Amino acid sequence: xxxxxxxxxxxxxxxxxxxxxxxxxxxxxxxxxxxxxxxxxxxxxxxxxxxxxxxxxxxxxxxxxxxxxxxxxxxxxxxxxxxxxxxxxxxxxxxxxxxxxxxxxxxxxxxxxxxxxxxxxxxxxxxxxxxxxxxxxxxxxxxxxxxxxxxxxxxxxxxxxxxxxxxxxxxxxxxxxxxxxxxxxxxxxxxxxxxxxxxxxxxxxxxxxxxxxxxxxxxxxxxxxxxxxxxxxxxxxxxxxxxxxxxxxxxxxxxxxxxxxxxxxxx
Amino acid sequence: xxxxxxxxxxxxxxxxxxxxxxxxxxxxxxxxxxxxxxxxxxxxxxxxxxxxxxxxxxxxxxxxxxxxxxxxxxxxxxxxxxxxxxxxxxxxxxxxxxxxxxxxxxxxxxxxxxxxxxxxxxxxxxxxxxxxxxxxxxxxxxxxxxxxxxxxxxxxxxxxxxxxxxxxxxxxxxxxxxxxxxxxxxxxxxxxxxxxxxxxxxxxxxxxxxxxxxxxxxxxxxxxxxxxxxxxxxxxxxxxxxxxxxxxxxxxxxxxxxxxxxxxxxxxxxxxxxxxxxxxxxxxx
Numbered sequence: 001x002x003x004x005x006x007x008x009x010x011x012x013x014x015x016x017x018x019x020x021x022x023x024x025x026x027x028x029x030x031x032x033x034x035x036x037x038x039x040x041x042x043x044x045x046x047x048x049x050x051x052x053x054x055x056x057x058x059x060x061x062x063x064x065x066x067x068x069x070x071x072x073x074x075x076x077x078x079x080x081x082x083x084x085x086x087x088x089x090x091x092x093x094x095x096x097x098x099x100x101x102x103x104x105x106x107x108x109x110x111x112x113x114x115x116x117x118x119x120x121x122x123x124x125x126x127x128x129x130x131x132x133x134x135x136x137x138x139x140x141x142x143x144x145x146x147x148x149x150x151x152x153x154x155x156x157x158x159x160x161x162x163x164x165x166x167x168x169x170x171x172x173x174x175x176x177x178x179x180x181x182x183x184x185x186x187x188x189x190x191x192x193x194x195x196x197x198x199x200x201x202x203x204x205x206x207x208x209x210x211x212x213x214x215x216x217x218x219x220x221x222x223x224x225x226x227x228x229x230x231x232x233x234x235x236x237x238x239x240x241x242x243x244x245x246x247x248x249x250x251x252x253x254x255x256x257x258x259x260x261x262x263x264x265x266x267x
Numbered sequence: 268x269x270x271x272x273x274x275x276x277x278x279x280x281x282x283x284x285x286x287x288x289x290x291x292x293x294x295x296x297x298x299x300x301x302x303x304x305x306x307x308x309x310x311x312x313x314x315x316x317x318x319x320x321x322x323x324x325x326x327x328x329x330x331x332x333x334x335x336x337x338x339x340x341x342x343x344x345x346x347x348x349x350x351x352x353x354x355x356x357x358x359x360x361x362x363x364x365x366x367x368x369x370x371x372x373x374x375x376x377x378x379x380x381x382x383x384x385x386x387x388x389x390x391x392x393x394x395x396x397x398x399x400x401x402x403x404x405x406x407x408x409x410x411x412x413x414x415x416x417x418x419x420x421x422x423x424x425x426x427x428x429x430x431x432x433x434x435x436x437x438x439x440x441x442x443x444x445x446x447x448x449x450x451x452x453x454x455x456x457x458x459x460x461x462x463x464x465x466x467x468x469x470x471x472x473x474x475x476x477x478x479x480x481x482x483x484x485x486x487x488x489x490x491x492x493x494x495x496x497x498x499x500x501x502x503x504x505x506x507x508x509x510x511x512x513x514x515x516x517x518x519x520x521x522x523x524x525x526x527x528x529x530x531x532x533x534x535x536x537x538x539x540x541x542x543x544x545x546x547x548x549x550x551x552x
Binding site: 057058059076077078079081082083085087089091092093094102103106107136138156 | 450452453455456458459460461462466470471474475477548550551552
């Protein structure tokens with residue numbers, strides 16, 4: 001276990017069950033995330049990954065256990081934790097710029113119009129969507145919508161970004177482009193990120209640390225893996241790095257075989 | 268281009284249909300000489316009584332299109348004339364009805380939208396009120412009349428109350444439904460952005476539910492416009508419904524037809540305004 005005193009976010013013994021007699025969805029989930037760290041959680045559907053993310057976001061409450069952020073107890077959502085939702089969750093009645101402006105104003109109430117607009121353009125530029133600012137979400141492709149969602153989350157300058165399978169619904173090509181963008185932005189800003197995915201390659205590319213979840217119900221953390229690849233890895237050349245295939249095989253083996261097995265041994 | 272031609276064809280068809288109706292109307296109201304032959308000379312006293320003694324070709328009571336046009340023009344030339352409660356212009360009457368509808372409907376919206384917002388956000392309140400709404404909703408607005416007349420004891424107030432009570436339910440139910448169905452994700456976004464109560468309501472919940480709310484308002488206004496005519500026939504003294512009934516008592520069928528047409532056209536204009544509002548608050552997901 002890492003040194004929890006310096007951790008940005010500390011998660012201790014989370015457990016969630018719906019009803020007192022129902023089996024736990026997951027139990028004894030403990031980990032921490034440091035400043036500037038990119039952590040991915042991998043696991044099959046049904047292991048409660050999204051619920052864990054919602055608990056970190058403060059949108060749901062754990063049955064037992066607690067989450068603290070900057071040594072403050074997390075009990076409700078807050079601007080210091082930005083969320084990128086699985087289904088982008090843009091307001092369809094607002095334009096792209098207005099969607100981001102909503103978040104900018106939420107972070108800085110009373111900011112004047114020109115400054116808000118300038119901030120909006122800054123974050124839209126960051127995800128290369130400057131030209132789409134006057135469009136509505138329904139006029140955008142899935143990838144563009146998710147990029148607006150990312151720009152919106154960044155625009156509140158959160159200490160920690162929580163991403164729930166943000167690229168799950170995108171085609172491989174778009175996914176790659178946005179992964180590169182995200183990697184570039186995170187490298188520049190030193191943003192701490194907690195991301196849920198079930199894509200092994202995505203996790204290896206983005207994550208500094210990988211949390212492997214066993215299958216639900218009664219899911220738990222099977223293993224936490226440090227990514228041994230250098231931090232300046234890029235999508236186009238990552239598979240040439242030594243150690244890439246070892247890590248990939250390890251993860252795929254886990255998902256195919258051990259994720260189900262670990263539950264039996266733990267029971 | 269094809270769409271435009273279709274439109275043109277539709278206009279042409281409407282025009283032809285209107286012409287057909289007018290023609291049929293004209294033919295059916297052609298003057299006949301039939302009554303004179305029925306009443307024979309030995310019945311001259313009776314014929315005189317019926318006012319058909321000297322007039323050879325006799326017209327129906329129902330006006331022909333040209334007669335109607337003439338009478339309507341007389342009425343529309345001075346729509347706001349006012350020669351006492353029994354002889355006011357049709358514009359004056361229409362205005363009185365519209366005013367009543369706007370007051371009653373405005374009150375209904377002012378009550379139903381805030382209450383619906385609360386119900387949409389508090390399932391307990393919605394479930395608690397539901398039996399009352401389900402019982403009150405199917406009551407014909409006119410069934411309220413005696414109760415309203417007895418308690419309010421004021422014709423003007425009764426008309427407004429009837430409008431209020433019939434426009435209330437669709438607005439209330441649609442608002443409650445629209446708010447309850449606002450997507451969880453959008454509310455989560457509002458929460459993670461730490462939006463306050465007012466911002467959450469104004470920036471997220473209202474715009475998200477607006478299309479459903481406006482649909483309810485459109486239905487409510489339609490019902491209100493249906494109800495006002497009937498209510499005014501009962502309580503009287505002014506309004507387009509009163510006008511229809513008064514002209515029927517005067518046996519002025521032309522004026523009745525004119526009023527009925529105006530009721531329809533006004534209803535259409537109100538509905539068109541709301542359909543424009545509906546478009547402006549609508550969004551594609």
